[in-house]
Amino acid sequence: MATATTRTTWRRLKRNKGALVGISIIILAILVALFAYLLAPDGSPNANRMVVEIGGQRPGYTQQFLLLPRERKINPTSFFKRLFVGGEDKYQYIPIQSYQQKNDSLIIQQYLDEGFTERVALPLSKTKWQEGRSSGNYKIITKKFRLGTDKYGRDILSRLLVGVRVSLGVGLVTVLISLSIGVLLGALAGYFRGRTDDVIMWFINVIWSIPTLLLVFAITLVLGKGFWQVFVAIGLTMWVSVARIIRGQVLSVRELEYVEAAKALGYSHTRIILRHVLPNVMGPVMVVAASNFASAIVIEAGLSFLGVGVQPPQPSWGLMIKENYNFIITHNPMLALAPGFAIMLLVLAFNMLGNGLRDALQVKE
Template identity: 50%
Template sequence: MPKTASLSKLTLQKLRKSFWGVLSFCIISFFILIALFAYVLAPDSSQYANQMHISIHSQPPGFAVDLITIPSINQSSSVLDWWNGNETPGTEIPFTDLKKIDGVIAYQPYDVDGQELPFKPLEFYEAQELELSRFRESYTTHKTFLLGTDKYGRDLLSRMMIGTRVSISIGFVAVLISLLIGIPLGAIAGYYGGKIDAAIMWLINVTWSIPTLLMVIAISIALGKGFLTVFIAVGLTMWVEIARVVRGQMIVAKEYQYVTAARALGFNDMRIIARHILPNILAPVIVISAANFAAAILIEAGLSFLGLGAQPPIPSWGSMIKDHYQYIILDKAYLAVVPGIAIMLLVMAFMLLGNSLRDALDVRTNS
């Protein structure tokens, strides 16, 4: 007789046949890879991609300029630069022209309005001993900003890449916190019932009634604004939905025959819950977690827009929209639209993945 495929294999096969499921998985994987190797891929590898060039602020995508790169006096490198970025980057100076004046190399600063500014002597002792051609070869570069520059003259593409870390990490940590709190509480409430169920349900209802923004403000007062505050606040508002779903599934599952058999064999309650019931009721939890991941990204973006999320100079898609939303009426809408599209694309990918998982995990269609 042919072997019957397991439920997990059937689910995986069905998920592979889903166009939107595969597409959303590829999009999410793409963003995760960017988040992991942001400083390796980003044109600006300084920490938080915070190299400012005020003279070339708010330039359109594809803008190119010549830069003088002066190494930092305390410049150092570390094996962790690929993860944390370069903490001691050199100074970059946009320029239009170079020449020697009285034996001293001078540069003409770049002007965004196209005006010819006076030459300034370059206060860089090591460079003065070089010929102009050698100096150009060693210390100047021609840089193209593929997505343009923000209002501080920072590379928008690099900021977008490093900002991916904020969205991916907030979603991951918030979902992890919600699972660590919601699954145990929901399982205990559904399995034991009675006063324990009533007490946990009271806690769930009270927590659910507190708006996320109000909780963030309260935690911000206690811990201060920052990355950690957003993690805690978002995670503490998402566990209630997980707990309610697990509780409902547990109430039904504890009456099944395999649970009765496990009790008859003398297994304790914790083993029955953890080893027998939970593995059989995790399908809806997985679907909800995908939706919660998307919700966490939206909440973080909203909080950063309000100034309660990741604080400068950490790049966040929400704070980038906040900094540039007024540019929408100044023919520079891309400064706010680009991070907005990234948020929309990542959230849509998680929602589509959740829908595909829901269909793939439906037992009635896996036969």
């Protein structure tokens, strides 16, 4: 029966073009999050390669770099470590405007700022030096920053790709926490009614009366600033809508014949709730879970913009907007608009999926 219902739901969902577009965007975002450090032009941890001389450049900016080996030895990074946390740069990136090889020296014009350069002579070893190759003392490459650089000279595209992990992570943790608390309290309130229902509903109404952002601020101040703290803080504020929906659904289901039959057979309350009640009320919960996922992404971006969410240097789309919003009214608005568009696209995808689930599951509002 459950399999047939699932197939019917999937057939309805496939007929909804908006939901399919949302699913496609979400799958793409998940793949980008998994392989972010392999896809990003800057594969360093947190995509945090700073070259302050080229800060605030426009999309499509191209720059030559002289790569100098770092003084300390950088151990090779394994594939899996690079996949999950990135690999530390073996070279120091020095922006240059031009270069030439003269006798046993490499003469470079080091780029300092727009219109400012400095002539530097670097000795060459006996090993043959070639442009764009790692043989010899130095290596010169040309890099293109497709979305420009932020005020610290970091690649916007790389930080945008790595930042997908934060947005999807906060949504996932928020949904798991909100479902765990909301389903538990809502099922208890709807099934047992009476004093249990009164106490739980009083608690729900108290939490409901506090503005979400204010409550998140309070929890964040208690837990502290950080990556996991903001995830938990947002999750602890979004269970109320789940609990209210579950309570209403359980109140109607508990009066049906099969629940009465289970009670007459002497089944425990726990078994009745877990095996007979909850499986029949999870449709609306899936819809609200998609909505909560989208809301969590927006709230995390807002918190990071205000400085109480994800902390630097970890990339977050909200934090990227905060660091570059002043460019909107100057010469390079794309530095702040790019993460804003990313937030909008991912939130839109989850909302379209939620609408598609609502229609496919025939959830009445």
